[in-house]
Amino acid sequence: MHALMLIMAMFLSLPVLVGTGLAADLAARAKFGASPHNDKGDCTLCHAYPAETLRGWFVLGSTKRKLKDGPTEVCLKCHGPGFGHAIGKKTAVNHSDLPLDEKGEITCAITCHQMHVRTEDQKQKYYHLRMPFDSLCVSCHDK
DSSP, X not given: OHHHHHXXXXXXXXXXXXXXXXXXXXXXXHHHSSOTTSTTSOGGGTBSSOHHHHTSSSOOHHHHHOBSSOHHHHXXXXXXXXXXXXXXXXXXXXXXXXXXXXXXXXXXXIIIBOTTOOOSOHHHHHTTBSSOHHHHHTTTSOO
C-alpha cells in the first residue's frame, strides 16, 4: 500500500514539476537570453569552457564535465532549493549505481539528471533524466 501511495504522489506531483520546470526554463531565458537545457543553449551558463572548445573534434571528457560551479550549484542558479527532490543526502540504496558527488551524496546534475541525454522516451527527454522515469525512481526507492 505504501508503494502505491508513493507512486500516486509522484504521479500527482508531475503537473507541479512541469509547471515549475517551465517557469525555471523561462526564467533562465529571461535572465541569460537562452535556455541551458538544450544543445543550442549557451554552454558557459553551466560549463567552464565555451561551446567552441566543448564541440571541438578532440576534447577530453574531463574538459566537457568541468562545470563553473558544483553540480548542485549550477542547477540552483535557476531552480530553487528542493526543486524536485532532496539533494545533499546520502542514499541508503542505489540499485542502478547512479553517480553521486565526491561526498557520496545525491546531486541534481549528476545523479538523476543528464542535460545532454539522447533518448526517444519523451518524458525522459523532457526532464533530462539519466534513465527512464520508472527505472530512475526505483534505483533508490522501493517499489
